[in-house]
Amino acid sequence: MSRHRGHPSEATSRAVERSAGELATLASQRMEEHLRWYRELSAEERSQVGLVAQAGISQFIAWFHQEESHPPSAISIFANAPQELTRSVSLRQTLDLVRTVVDVVESRVESLAGPGDEQLLRESVLRFSREIAFAAAEVYAGAAEARGAWDARLEALVVDGVLRGEADESMQSRASALGWGEVADVTFVVGSTPSVAGGAVPAVDDLRRSVRQHGVEALAIVQRSRLIAILGGTRDALPVVEAVADCFGPGPVVLGPTVPHLFAAGRSARAALSGLSAAAAWPAAPRVVESDALLAERALAGDQPASRTLVDRVHRPLAAASHAALLTTATAYLESGGALEATARTLFVHPNTVRYRLGRICDATGYDLTVPREAWTVRIALALGRLAATRSSRPAADLSRGPTDTGGGTGTGGPSSDGAGRSRTPRGGVAPTADVLLEETSKLSPATS
Known part of the structure; x- marks a missing residue:
């Protein structure tokens, strides 16, 4: 219940009312002199x-004239433009503004108050300033809550756009609203959602706050059982993620490759999500692992971009004509189980030659065959490269085979020979395949077969 205050004299009320313009001018001058942010x-x-x-x-003047003492409706002070004010001026700066206005009014108490009203005017100013402070806090709290909810929806839309591989104008507009229009060096990170009280919101807030302590921007959402973060502003996101790994739930935390900007983050997202799905195939994987370290597992799980990346990094350089010896050496070394002497005997070269070639293989591919994990990745890459080469050469062979000549004799030579038993090649110069021979043999009568 509010405490009643005394009533000012008519002279004091008129003096305060007449001083409205002067007080506003003095407040502006004092803010100009003492508030740098202003x-x-x-x-x-x-x-x-x-x-x-x-x-x-x-x-304040309107409230001071009221005969009944009740809390002033100071919230109306911010009714004109609360959104604009909260965007340009912080709560601390608003309190500086309130303090300046109070100081100005207090400095004029002696000249404004009539005889005996000095203490009443001072108390009224202090009480009103308290109400303004509470009103400012309420305005800023409401604006922060509304902005937080809106930002959370925008974050969800932006992350969903990244997952879908969208980079249209709507996504650009949303990213700009979040301050991500010019953010460079973006990395997609995904792990499991931690079990925390309050659900997804505390988990996201904790991750975002922890990441920003390292000077890195972050967008974060919870999508089903996955906690997803998009980090921006660093080319080396691995140490940052390792430092905040406790914000994720149990299991691996996978980073996609760093891309130049948010609108290319779809590639990073696909790699990270693929790595999270395939991480179970590597039991000894570190807690925080980059998607490139899981290329072999991703390829085995059917990730075609990972397969192509492995072939491009490993098989293609080694299969070049200038590196024929390197491909032979890599194959022999892997087949021998990494035995240097056995590889040298197989290739009829000195062991030092094998060592030299292993170094060149590492230079050409980035993988060291003397490290078991990397040797296994190269083995998968070479197998994928051979399969890709086989698939690419198969259509050319089918086209060059041409139609099979099934006419002519049905003598003892069968369909692939003429009546005299001489070998006969179908038109096109390519011998018939096994399935063609089987088909033609099935057409022979029991007597001739």
Whole structure:
């Protein structure tokens, strides 16, 4: 229940009312002199702050005239442009504004108050300033809550757009609204959602806060059982993710490759999600692992981009004509189980030659065959490369085979020979395949077969 206050004299009320313009001018001058942040505002923003100060003084005068003592409705001071004010001026700066206005009014108490009203005017100013402070806190809390909810929806839409591989104007607009329009060096990170009280919101807030302590921007959402983060502003995201790994739930945390900007993050997202699905195939994988370290597992799981990457990195360089000896050496070394002497005997070369070639293989592919994990990855890559080469050469052979000549004799030579038993090649110069021979043999009568 509010405490009743005394009533000011008519002379004091008129003096306070007449001083409204003067008090507003003095408040603006004092803010200009003592508040650096006010001087750094744009003309439009300073105008908004000045309107708020004038509204505060006018509201105080109206409240001071009221005969019934009750809490003033200071929330109306910010009704003109609360959104603009909260975007340009922080809560701390708003309190500086309130303090300045109070100081200005207090400095004029002696000249404004009639005889005996000095203490009443001081108490009214202090009480009103308290209400303004609470009103400012309420305005900023409401704006922060609304902005947080809106930002969370925007984050979800942006991350969903990344997952879908979208990079249209709508996504660009949303990213710009979140301050991500110019963020470079983006990395997609995914892991399991931790079990925390309060559900997904605390998990996301904890991750975002922990990442920003390392000077890195972050978008984060929970999608089903996965906690997803998009990090921006660092080319080396691995140490950052290792430092905040406790924000994720149990199991692996996988990083996609770092891409130049958010609109290319779809590639990073696909790699990270593929790596998370395939990480179970590597029991000794570190807790935080890059998707490139899981290329072999991803390829085995059917990830075609991972297969192509392995072939391009390993098989294609070694299969070049200038590296024929390297491909032979890699194959022999892997088949011998990594035995140097056995590889040398197989290739009829000195062991030092094998060592030299292993070094060149590492230079050409980035993989060291003396490391078991990397040797296994190269073995998978070479197998995929051979399969790819086989598939690419098969259509050419089928086209060059041409139609099979099934006419002519049905003598003892069968369909692939003429009546005299001489070998006969179908048109096109290519011997018939096994399935063609089987088909033609099935057409022979029991007597001839």
